[in-house]
Amino acid sequence: MTGALSLPSLPAALRVWRRNLRVFSKIWRGALLPLFFDPLFYLVAMGFGLGTYIAHINGVPYREFIAPGLCASAVMWAASFEMAWNAFFKMEETRLYDSILATPIEVEDLVTGELLWAGTRAVIYGTTFLIVISAFGLVESGWAAAMPPFLLLGGLCFATIGLAYTSLIPKMDYFTFYFTLFITPMFLFGGIFFPYDKLPEWAQVVAWFTPLYHLVLVCRELATGPDAAAVAGNAAWLAVLTALLFSVPVVALRRRLVA
C-alpha cells in the first residue's frame, strides 16, 4: 500500500488537534465534572473509608498511597473514553474522519492529531486531580509538579491502545469487551490500591505487562520523592509501547477509510 510508512506532518496533525480543542472549549464544564468526581469518590471511599482500617502501606499512609495512582487512572479513563466512543463516532457515525481526509490531511496526520488531543485531555483530567489531592495534603514531594509531562506520556499510550482497538472493531458493542476485560481490570489490579512487592512473582510479571502499572509507579514515585531510575524505566516502558503501537491505527484506518 502506498505511503504505509510515511511520517505524519506535525502542522497537519495540529489542525486536527485545534479542532478538538475548539469543541472541548465549549463543553469542558460538563465534560470535566463526571470524570473528575469518579477518582474523587474512589479516594474518599477507599482512602478515607478503608484507610481507617489500613493505616499504612510500606510506611506511607494509605490515602497518600492510593492518591497518585488515581491521577494515573484519571489519565487512563480520559484517554480511553476519547479514543473509544468519541473516535468511533467520528469514524462511523458523523463520518468526520472522511471529511478531514478529503482535505490535505492524511491518515497519519489525523491519527497523530487525535492521539495528541486525547493525550491533552488526559493531562487536563490527571492534573486537575493532582491539584485536588495536593489540596488535601496527600502529596509529599515537590517533584509531583513534574508529573504532567508523564501524564501526557501515559495519556498518549492509552490513547494509542484505544484508537488501535477502535480502528479494528466493526461495531460499537465491542467496547464492552475493551472496558470490562481490559480497562477495569487494570484499574483494579494496576497497583493503585495495593502494592505488588509482596505478591508472588507471577502476579508481578502479569502486572508488568500492563501500562497502568507503570504509570501508577511513575506517579507514586514523583508524589513521594522519586527514585529517578524507577521513573525513567517505567516512562521508557510507556514510550516504547506507544511507539510500537502507533502504526496499528494508521494502517487500520487507512484500510477502513481510504481503501
Add this chain to the structure above:
Amino acid sequence: MRPLGFAGDVAVRARGLAKRYDGIVALDGVDFDVRTGQCFGFLGPNGAGKTTTMKMIYGLAAVQDGTLEVLGRDISRERRAVKARLGVVPQEDNLDRELTVRENLLVQAGYFGIGSEEAERRVAELLEFSLLAGRSDAMVRQLSGGMRRRLLIARALVNEPELVVLDEPTTGLDPQARQTLWHTLDRLRDQGVTLLLTTHYMEEAARLCDRLVILDLGRIVAEGSPDELIARYGQPHLEAVFLHLTGHELDR
C-alpha cells in the same frame, strides 16, 4: 481552443480505472478526460459507480487498477498536494456536528492551513453566498436538510479550489436553492474552475454539463455533450437517452 492532450488542459485523466469491493465490481475499466474549465457530468443508475469514481478523484478510495491523474498529478502518489487544490461535496452529509455553521467553515479553512484573517474573510463571504449568514451561530443539527447541503457546498469552496467534485449536490434542495446553486456553478465555471458533477436529474445535467458520461454497472456506456447524445440516440431528451441506455433492469 488548444489541442487536446496539452497537459494543463486536462484536469482529470482516467485510464482503465477499475475497482472491486470484496467480489462486487464497482468500476470495470473506465477511461475519460475532463478538460480544464469544463463542467463534466457522471450519470448512471444507483450503484453504477459514480461515487466510487468521485472518491478515487478526491483520494478517499484507492485506485485498484488503471491510472488516475488529477490536476496533472498521479493521485495515488501525490494525494496531499492534489487534495489541497480540490473542493469536495460528498453525497452524504459529513458536516461537523459539534460545531456551528460558521465554525464548520473556519475549521475547514484551518485544515487547509489558511491563516485566520484570510479565513475570516472567506467565511464571511461564503456565509453570504450560501444564504446562511443569518444562521451562522446555529449548530448543524438545527439546520434543515437543504441548508446543510448549502453549507456542505460552501465548505467545499473555502480553499478556492481549482476543481470541485460535487456528488449529487442538489438532492434535497428546493427549486430556489437549486437555481441558486446552478448560478453558483455557472459563476465558478466562468472563473475557470473545473466541475465534476453527479446527478439523477437529467434536466440539471442537460442545463449544466458541457460533457457527460453515462455509467452503468461500472462501465461507460456513452460519452458526449448532452446535445450530441440526444442526436446520436435519436431521443427527444436526455432522460430518454438515459433510460434507453440503462434500461436493462426494465427488460428483465
